[in-house]
Amino acid sequence: MTTTRFAPSPTGYLHIGNLRAAMFNYLIARKAGGTFILRLDDTDRERSKQEYSDGIMRDLEWLGLTWDRVERQSDRLDRYAAVADDLRVSGRLYEVFETPTELDLKRKKLLNMGRPPVYDRAGLGLPDEEKARLRAEGREGYWRFLLDQQRIEWADGILGDISIDAASVSDPVLIRADGQVLYTFASSVDDVDMGVTDIVRGADHVTNTATQIQIIQAIGGGLPNFAHHSLLTGAQGEELSKRLGTLSLRDLRANGVAPEALLSLMARLGSSQPVELRMSLEEIAEGFDLSQFGASPTKFDAEDLWPLTRERNQRLPFEAVRDRVAELGVPADLAERFWRVASHNITRLDDLAGWWEIFSKGADPVIDPEDADFVAQAMALLPQGPFTDATWGEWTAAVKEATGRKGKGLFMPLRKALTGQAHGPEMADVMPLLQVVRARG
Known part of the structure; x- marks a missing residue:
């Protein structure tokens, strides 16, 4: 059976870069x-927080990305310890003692010699007495995985055939000196134990995948299908990572972005298929094809979310917004009419409040100096409310007859006087919703 996982670390809120995976x-x-x-990858005890775990779940629920079960790496520490013991016995996990400063000096020396900065395995053959001496000096050992120095190959679902020479990659650190199990190891054990068959993640994980393939094989697991999606850039091709804090899913939600807009954009961005609004995950799933995605960096512009949000909101039936409209104080007998009139003139649902403010309390009239006398004359001809569907046509006909104005010169000043807006819904539809007309005096 196909099994996939999304494995964020609860060390922050989800951002747009996490969403694709x-x-x-x-x-x-x-x-x-x-x-x-x-799967919450929460082995970093200092940075992992419950508020972030809760936030991750809220964001996924908002988008409708419901999970079948939750796993937490912090619940599996005994399992990682047991697998680590097996790897030590088999000679695939070895203890090292170099400090960060010593490793940095080694890297610089290799780079100056024109060689790749690969760990030299100096700790691999340390005798027990040397390890004891280093511990006596106050050093703490940590653990690296011994890679087989051969080519690691897989057919990537997006990037195509990948081949990486393991000799060009440092033996990865799997367990820190303080005992913290690192992502590369814990993730490999989890993917085997949980029967994960397919893994899609960012292209920045390609080297991780190469090493994890050997770890999975070393612990006797079957290899999943791997695919690595392109990384997002800003609209001008700039690095996006520095802006991800402003592109958290919770902030996009708070700003009024519709979940369907976000899903529709991210399901097609970077693929050969056009971006089109889909109103359900079922529709999105029908058209989803991993092979349609490319490897090149993909430009993301948050402004692209607003036309889709606007379209989504305009498609919503009244039943979907009935409670929101009622919360604005719209009378029940006007609620559906209000939605029909206002819905085609909003981008965010929060914009509804502004229209009801205009209709219910009256707008500050906008009257150009050259139109002042005309508007005063027209307002004198405006009948007393309540207004009907026929009021706008009857009133403007009377004003035209009395003043001789017509076309835009007739209609625009009256719209601005009644709504304070140069654009908006058809005034024939607006009139029955107007509770107060400030321009009367």
Whole structure:
């Protein structure tokens, strides 16, 4: 059975860069009728916080990316310890003692010699007495995985055939001196134990994948299908990572971005398919094809979310917004009419409040000096409310007859006087909603 996972670290809130991995893995599982696991990679005890775990779940629920089960790495520490012991016995996990300063000097020396800065395995053959001496000096050992120095190859679902020479990669650190199990190791153990069959993540994980393939093989697991999606840049191709704090999903939600808009954009961004609004994840899943995505960096512009949000909101039936409209104080007998009139003149649902403010309390009239006398004459001809569907046509006909004005010169000053806006819904539809007309005097 197809099993995928989304494995964020609860050390911060989800941002737009995380969403692609979450979506792609979700869609693969749902299309196949499989299992989608939310796995919280929370082995970093200092930085992992419950508020971030809760925030991750809220964001995914907002988007409808529901999971079949939740796993937490912090609940699996005994399992990692047992697997680490097995790797020590087999000679694939070895203890090292170099300090960050010593490693940095080694890297610089290799670079100056024109060689790749790969760890030299100096700690691999340390005798026990030397390890004891280093510990007596106050050093703490940490653990590296011994890579087989051969080519690591896989058929990537997006990038195509990948081949990496393991000799060009440093033996990865799997366990820190303080005992913290690092992502590369814990993730590999989890993927094996949880039967993960497909993994989609960012192209910045390609080297991780190469090393994890050997770790998975060393612990006797079967290899999943890997795919690495392109990384996002800003609209001008600039690095996006520095702006991710302003592109958190919770901030986009708070600003009024519609979940369907975000999902529709991210499901097609970087693919050969056009971006089109889809109103459900089922629709998005039908058209999702991993092979349609390219490897080149993908430009993301948050402004692209607003036309989609506008379209989504305009498609909503009244039943979907009934409670929101009622909360604005719109009378029940006007609520559906109000939605029909206002919905085509908003981008965010929060914009509804501004229109009801205009209709219910009256707008500050906007009257150009050259139109002042005309508006005063017209307002004298405006009948007393309540207004009907026929009021606008009857009133403007009377004003035209009395003043001789017509066309834009007739209609625009009256619209601005009644609504304070140069643009908006058809005035024939607006008139029955007007509770107060300030321009009367």
